[in-house]
Amino acid sequence: MGGDGSGPSVVPLGTGLPTRDELLVHYPAKFTWTQLKTFVNSGDLGLLKRDRKLQKRYDVWAIGIKERYGSIVNYLMNFRLQWGKPDTLSLLGSAVQDSGISTPPVFERISTDELAVPRALPPLPADAPAYFSESTPPQYISIIQNDWPYSVPPEVEHTLIWTRIPIFHPALVAESVRARVELDGLWGFTGNTSPPPSPSNLPACLPALAEWGMTLDKMVKSEKGTAEEDELVRLAGLPVHNFVRSRWVEEEWETAWFVNPPRLQSVPGLAHVHVFARHK
Structure with missing residues (x-):
């Protein structure tokens, strides 16, 4: 590396939020698109x-x-999340252009001398939707690039959809699969007529996780469910699936999306969707 003018000596390693060039040069992807899926x-x-x-x-x-902010949660609430507005703070950028989401933010930012003051989101109004879906009003949503993306290939964008509206909801998650969803979360794929890689392919992908010490016996997941249970889980994730399909047009994008189960959520009480998006 270096002969093409993009080596470590040309792209110095900085601190703070990484740039795309830094990710490409200093933190090259450990996973292929197929492995990610x-x-x-x-x-x-x-x-x-x-x-x-x-x-x-x-x-x-x-x-x-x-x-500076008191906590990562305060940083998100007071600064990073752009409720109802395009993401103008990302150093990584996105090929997806949002339009028509210029509604006012849910609340104004506080002054710089109060950044570390804990602040909760205001209560949802009575007419707010019960659960997140394709029709959720934009003022309840903040779509941003993950400033600290997972080890994805350079052609894959790692986007976060933050929402004040619940994703896991009793109206969506049948009682018979509630424990399964709470352990495994939700996930899906768009933009490809072929089925996603089978979990049976996982042993061949595990060497990519060797430096993290991941082995089959360390996996945390539910036992294989019945066809009926699988369908109930799919239905629980359908509103998110439809939102992803509407934003990442399937003729142009292939995606793998997921919602972490509560045990893996970084900000309890504030839902978000991870989307890996690859332009075709």
Whole structure:
């Protein structure tokens, strides 16, 4: 590397949020697109990982963020999330252009001398939707690029859909699969007429996770369900699936999306969807 003018000496390693050039040069992807889809479809979303060197950089960055904002949650609430507006803060950018989402934010940002003051989101109004779907009003949504993406190929965007509206809801999650959804989360795929990689392919992909020490016996997932249970889980994720299909047009994009189960959620009480999107 270096002969094409993109080597480490040309792209110095910085601190704080990484740039796309830094990701390409200093944190090259550990996973292929097929491996990513296999991990998503495996039943254990904990297999999805960030580059370990990038994770160390994140940990250092997080210390400074906590000092300034009080917590990562406050940072998200007070600064990073752009409710009802396009993401103008990302260093990574996206090929997807949002339009028609210029509605006012749910609340104004607080002054800079109060950044560390804990602040909850205001209560949802009585007419707010019961659960997240394709028709959720934009003022309840913040779509941003993951500033600290997982180790995805360079042609894959890692986007986060944050929403104030619940994703897991009793009206969607049948009681018979509630424990399964709470352990495994939800996931799906769009933009491809072929089925996603079978979980049976996972053993061939596990070497890519060797540096994280992941083995089959360490996986956390439910036992294989019946066809009826699988359909109930699919229906529980259908509103998210339809939202993803509407934003990432299937003629142009292939995606793998997932919603972490509660045990893996970084901000309890504030739902978000991960979307890996690959332009065709």
